[in-house]
Amino acid sequence: MNETLAVQVRGVERRFGDLQVLRGVDLDVRQGELVALFGPSGSGKTTLLNLIGALDWPDAGEIVVLGRDILRLGERGRAQLRRTQIGFVFQGTSLLPTYSALENIDLALRLPGLGYFERRRRAKATLAALGLSAWANHMPEELSGGQRQRIAIARALALQPRLILADEPTSGIDAAAVRRILTLFRGVAEAQGTAFLIVSHDPLVADYVDTLYDLVDGKVVRRQPDLENDTRERRDKAWVG
Secondary structure: OOOOOOEEEEEEEEEEOEEEEEEEEEEEEEEEEEEEOOOOOOOOOOHHHHEEEEEEEEOOEEEEEOEEEEEHHHHHHHHHHHHEEEEEEEOOOOOOOOOOOHHHHHHHHHOOOOOHHHHHHHHHHHHHHHHOHHHHOOOOOOOOOOHHHHHHHHHHHHHHEEEEEOOOOOOOHHHHHHHHHOOHHHHHHHHOOEEEEOOOOOOHHHHOEEEEEEEEEOEEOOOOOOHHHHHHHHHHHHHOO
């Protein structure tokens, strides 16, 4: 595998009974790159994220993540990869209702074995970066849907992983907050070399990423270059603005 690639997918297929969702998917995501994957609901975008994140198993094909062939890893190796190297932003946030915003992030950072003070430093820093410091001690039920989504994003960023898989990360968030989040993603990608694979329906996401793909009829198709150039121009204007 090319050492600059965070994700390399080749010929991946996934079926659920008689329904074939993925039909020979090929996809590359490089370190420090923001990649967006668009497609209608039910097209298999979340399925592909789950396969790359070692949460599911393909029926055919190859998946190499951060230099590791995840289909050859045992369950312990897959779990270790998820705990230490991959940050997840799930649909529905998956926050624990009996833990505060800060504690939800802290809990995720215990899995890779970080010490108390480092966990708290990272949790507070990511909450501040997302404009959530004032809600650090609030419980999920005391927060809006958009705030809960931002906490889920903070939880993934605080891990400082090499790869972030984000499933509709901007869902339920106002446009100003979306721009702040995507600008933060850009900064993290450039500073830490983190790769981002973002599944979305949000047109604002397309303004900030490096590469756009569409999932069509079970295959990943790169967006046409002229459309990508137009996206970069709109993204540059968004940064200036």
